Amino acid sequence: MRQGACSFGLWKVAVDYDDMVVHRVRFMRTAPDGPVPIEFTRFLAGKGTGFAPLTSAALGGDGTYAEIYRAVSRIPYGETQSYGEIAKAAETHPRVVGNAMARNPTPLIVPCHRVISSDGSLGGFSPDLEIKKSLLQLEKSSLRRHIS
DNA sequence: GACACATTTTGGA
DNA sequence: TCCAAAATGTGTC
Structure with a gap:
């Protein structure tokens, strides 16, 4: 290690x-x-x-959390999905998705910053929402630069 | 074993 | 249209 x-x-x-x-x-x-x-x-x-x-070690194994982490890791670069979308993909409930993100052992690898609230607001992030904002901004600007 | 969570959806007022 | 409550799985105390 x-x-x-x-x-x-x-x-x-x-x-x-x-x-x-x-x-x-x-x-x-x-x-x-x-x-x-x-x-x-x-x-x-x-x-x-x-x-x-x-x-990520979190992607392996089985169980609800692994399903959620795999669903989250399928979100394309620069795009976002709501907690509800992830919940549907992992066949569980939004509340559990929120918990899984909060306990996410490997942020970035499992792109939990791409998971936002259904109304378009950012939702939450630990330890600081500023990180989530920065990551999304980074991906958005990087993607735009890549296209042009 | 109870409780806390980074939510969402539905039903009633 | 807005507010309140229920659904639900895992980790920690």
């Missing part, structure tokens, strides 16, 4: 990973520097649209 951290705006992204499997991703104010997979630095720089071939 290797650990590393890189910067994203005012925040540090701490990554616990093992070869191609990411076990945990956390947002922290401060973190010891260390190597992270190139996919992370590329994505956070707006130069990558995904984390392949990296995978």
